[in-house]
Amino acid sequence: MRTLVAYYSHTGNNRYLAQQLARDLEADIEPIRPRLNVFPFLILSSWLHVTFGIRKPLHAIAAYDSVVLVGPIWMGNLITPLRSFLNKHGKKIKVLYFATCCGGGDDQKDDKFGYAGVFRKVERYAGRPPAYCEAFPIKLVVPEDEQDDDEAMMKARLTDETFKGPIVDRYNAFLSRIKNRS
Helix, strand or coil, rough: CCCEEEECCCHHHHHHHHHHHHHHHCCCCECEECCCCCCHHHHHHHHCCCCCEEECCCCCHHHEEEEEEEEEEECCCHHHHHHHHHHHHHCCCCCEEEEEEEEECHHHHHCCCCCCHHHHCCCCCCCCCCCCCEEEEEHHHHHHHHCCCCCHHHHHHCCCCCCHHHHHHHHHHHHHHHHHHC
């Protein structure tokens, strides 16, 4: 089964997650490249649900049996680059998975800015339910005594040193779901 991991990342956390998935799935990897990759414009366009478009992908999306879409959640929104990707290529995707490394924890998943609402938006923009969605809250790599420190949370990064413990357990379960479906 041919798999493509398509991702957008601003801080590098979702790129790290996408690279791990591509390696472990022996998949191709596709960066999603917004036409206008200026952070304030991406925030505003994500909030207002407008898009400046994305550049043509390096891979033919329809040639893959499955696509794992990876990207951040900003203020409870499916961000513009991911929305643009789904709008443009969603109908070509045979089996879709979605993963996000996000700031909100599991205890906030159903809040206004939580990831559960974004999972529903993935379904809406894809035109059908994804095979599976998973969140990888950055809280899983931040020491417990720093989880109430907003600055520590914003500075936390997925790296080979921090990618361990509960986040790896969740990652392995997500990976298993993808592999068992093929």
